[in-house]
Amino acid sequence: MANLSTIDSISHYGPIVVLLVMAILFGVGNVILTTVLGPRSQGPVKGMAYESGMNPFSSARRRFHVRFYVVAMTFLLFDVEIVFLYPWAVVFGSLADESALRPLFLGRVLFFLLTSVVAFTYAWRKGVFRYD
Amino acid sequence: MTESVILEKLATLWPEIIMISGACICMVVGLSPKQAVRRSVVWITGLALAVAGLLLVAPHFGWWAGETSGGAAGLATAMFVRLSVILLGLLLWLTSWGVPDLLPATQVAEAAAAQGRPFNPSMVCRGEYFAFFLFSLTGAMLCASANDLVWLFLALELTSLPTYIMVATGRNHMAAQEAGLKYFFLGALSVAIFLYGFSLVYGATGTTVIVSTQLQPVSIAGYVAGLQGEFPPLLATGLLLSLVGLAFKIAAFPMHFYVADVYQGAATPVTALLAFVPKMAGFVSIMLLLSVIGWPLPVPVMWVLWIMAAVTMTVGNVLGLLQNNVKRVLAYSSIAHSGYLLVGIVAGPTTSAGTLGQGLAAVLFYIVVYGLATIGAFSVLGCLRVNGEEAQTYDEISGLSRRYPGLALLMLISILSLIGLPPLAGFVGKVYLFGSAISGSFIGLMVVAAINTAVSAVYYLRIIGACYFGESRIKIELVATRAGRLSAGLAAIAVLVLGFRGGWLVEATREATRSVSVVDVDTQPQVAAPDHLSSE
Numbered sequence: 001m002a003n004l005s006t007i008d009s010i011s012h013y014g015p016i017v018v019l020l021v022m023a024i025l026f027g028v029g030n031v032i033l034t035t036v037l038g039p040r041s042q043g044p045v046k047g048m049a050y051e052s053g054m055n056p057f058s059s060a061r062r063r064f065h066v067r068f069y070v071v072a073m074t075f076l077l078f079d080v081e082i083v084f085l086y087p088w089a090v091v092f093g094s095l096a097d098e099s100a101l102r103p104l105f106l107g108r109v110l111f112f113l114l115t116s117v118v119a120f121t122y123a124w125r126k127g128v129f130r131y132d
Numbered sequence: 133m134t135e136s137v138i139l140e141k142l143a144t145l146w147p148e149i150i151m152i153s154g155a156c157i158c159m160v161v162g163l164s165p166k167q168a169v170r171r172s173v174v175w176i177t178g179l180a181l182a183v184a185g186l187l188l189v190a191p192h193f194g195w196w197a198g199e200t201s202g203g204a205a206g207l208a209t210a211m212f213v214r215l216s217v218i219l220l221g222l223l224l225w226l227t228s229w230g231v232p233d234l235l236p237a238t239q240v241a242e243a244a245a246a247q248g249r250p251f252n253p254s255m256v257c258r259g260e261y262f263a264f265f266l267f268s269l270t271g272a273m274l275c276a277s278a279n280d281l282v283w284l285f286l287a288l289e290l291t292s293l294p295t296y297i298m299v300a301t302g303r304n305h306m307a308a309q310e311a312g313l314k315y316f317f318l319g320a321l322s323v324a325i326f327l328y329g330f331s332l333v334y335g336a337t338g339t340t341v342i343v344s345t346q347l348q349p350v351s352i353a354g355y356v357a358g359l360q361g362e363f364p365p366l367l368a369t370g371l372l373l374s375l376v377g378l379a380f381k382i383a384a385f386p387m388h389f390y391v392a393d394v395y396q397g398a399a400t401p402v403t404a405l406l407a408f409v410p411k412m413a414g415f416v417s418i419m420l421l422l423s424v425i426g427w428p429l430p431v432p433v434m435w436v437l438w439i440m441a442a443v444t445m446t447v448g449n450v451l452g453l454l455q456n457n458v459k460r461v462l463a464y465s466s467i468a469h470s471g472y473l474l475v476g477i478v479a480g481p482t483t484s485a486g487t488l489g490q491g492l493a494a495v496l497f498y499i500v501v502y503g504l505a506t507i508g509a510f511s512v513l514g515c516l517r518v519n520g521e522e523a524q525t526y527d528e529i530s531g532l533s534r535r536y537p538g539l540a541l542l543m544l545i546s547i548l549s550l551i552g553l554p555p556l557a558g559f560v561g562k563v564y565l566f567g568s569a570i571s572g573s574f575i576g577l578m579v580v581a582a583i584n585t586a587v588s589a590v591y592y593l594r595i596i597g598a599c600y601f602g603e604s605r606i607k608i609e610l611v612a613t614r615a616g617r618l619s620a621g622l623a624a625i626a627v628l629v630l631g632f633r634g635g636w637l638v639e640a641t642r643e644a645t646r647s648v649s650v651v652d653v654d655t656q657p658q659v660a661a662p663d664h665l666s667s668e
Binding site: 118121122125126127 | 156159160252254
């Protein structure tokens with residue numbers, strides 16, 4: 001009895017294990033395949049750092065403008081707010097069509113988005129997105 | 133929590149909703165290109181506070197059929213705390229009136245705008261200051277109506293997070309930056325500690341609901357009642373960690389290290405806020421958490437609080453003696469007063485019906501009285517400048533009575549109330565508080581508190597001595613803050629009135645704490661331990 005339930009609960013994780021194995025095989029397999037099959041050519045241009053086709057002109061280890069951090073933090077904030085929409089969307093989809101909770105749920109998420117809009121307006125007016 | 137419960141709860145929160153909306157409006161309006169509009173944030177803040185206060189008392193007078201249920205602490209306690217936060221919040225609002233306008237960056241931006249150049253919103257934090265002010269007050273109010281550990285945690289964070297920023301931005305000085313950083317990091321540490329405590333409490337009881345009148349959902353109080361006096365170590369550890377973390381909010385030992393530096397570094401009106409709002413939130417949370425195990429407290433918890441109270445007041449008063457800076461003195465006095473307040477928490481509500489027997493009522497009364505006196509003292513300090521900087525040391529306020537007799541008198545009243553001299557409200561508060569210790573037979577703690585009160589008189593009297601008998605060597609000037617003086621005046625009047633005619637407030641606190649009572653196993657729902665624990 002105990003064994004059966006243990007196996008049963010572990011088998012929930014089966015798909016994850018399969019996904020993990022596939023991911024590892026895909027990654028390792030591609031590396032092996034390219035080393036075996038791919039053409040080889042060495043040279044100074046080949047050894048250069050690749051950054052979207054631009055020629056690198058200095059080291060990347062330098063000080064960034066503080067603006068970069070502000071933009072990064074703002075991005076993180078709004079990014080996380082988007083993540084909050086996912087659980088809402090899942091629950092909202094499972095509600096019955098004529099359920100009285102639907103307008104309530106919609107109203108709540110709209111209120112949540114409104115607070116984001118306030119935050120966005122504030123950041124904009126504060127000059128977070130200005131580059132001059 | 134089911135849908136209807138959430139909706140019912142939301143319907144009780146209209147004052148808080150008004151204040152949050154007011155804060156959002158301040159945030160946006162403070163950046164308006166029109167000067168008259170962006171200056172109106174002060175009025176919007178006051179309006180939000182006033183409307184919230186009216187909504188809070190409206191059901192009582194029958195103007196509006198509003199809320200009916202409080203949190204774990206009961207409707208009356210929540211009502212008392214919320215109302216006192218709003219009323220003292222109005223005083224703090226007056227004290228804060230000119231804070232963002234006095235910042236050099238604001239003045240530069242406003243001067244440029246006055247000459248017709250476009251207004252630069254990134255230099256001014258007027259809207260933010262008042263928005264964060266409202267957020268912090270709202271957090272303290274939400275603590276009072278909490279009935280869930282998650283809710284309590286969020287409310288406590290809403291109280292503290294805005295104050296970190298207010299400390300750093302309220303004053304143009306390196307010390308303010310330093311204070312803000314210290315406050316933030318130590319605050320984060322304390323949050324981690326009490327959150328860990330909450331998680332252990334949840335682990336021990338299997339629920340985050342604090343008190344419930346029904347069997348479902350189960351509550352922590354119900355679980356504890358079901359234990360019949362036994363006390364699992366996991367629950368005890370959780371509660372103790374929560375208490376230690378909350379000690380940061382109330383500025384008590386062992387989390388008191390930040391107090392002097394932060395109070396000194398912050399702008400004085402912000403310091404006044406720090407001295408009252410987080411303390412109120414912290415003490416209400418402690419009362420909520422301890423109400424689940426009930427009074428008389430189990431021996432280990434009682435001794436931890438006993439020692440915390442004794443050490444806190446001794447540390448505060450002894451270190452207060454060594455300071456030369458009035459703001460630091462008042463910071464250590466804030467620590468010491470937390471120690472006195474913990475005496476009431478240790479004593480708790482006792483079964484004897486006498487007026488002096490109510491520890492929790494005494495705590496509520498004393499915290500309001502302490503808030504009034506400390507806001508008065510800080511408001512007076514906030515009005516004074518020396519060479520454009522805040523007046524802080526004994527030397528700088530020396531001879532204040534000759535230059536500004538009115539302000540010196542307000543300072544005198546506030547300080548005498550902090551000492552606890554009759555006929556001021558501080559005296560009534562101390563009698564009430566120490567009386568509860570006697571009727572709970574905590575004579576030792578009461579003796580420690582009495583000795584500490586005597587010690588504290590030394591540094592309090594030094595402040596008065598400097599104001600009244602010192603030579604005025606340094607030129608001290610007044611900043612244009614009529615609101616600050618009004619706030620100090622109102623606080624002093626309140627302290628006087630409560631001293632002579634404070635009976636109604638004593639009655640109100642007794643009424644407020646009636647529902648938080650001594651352990652009575654019969655009245656609490658019996659709930660079996662959660663499955664995952666009983667199977668062990």
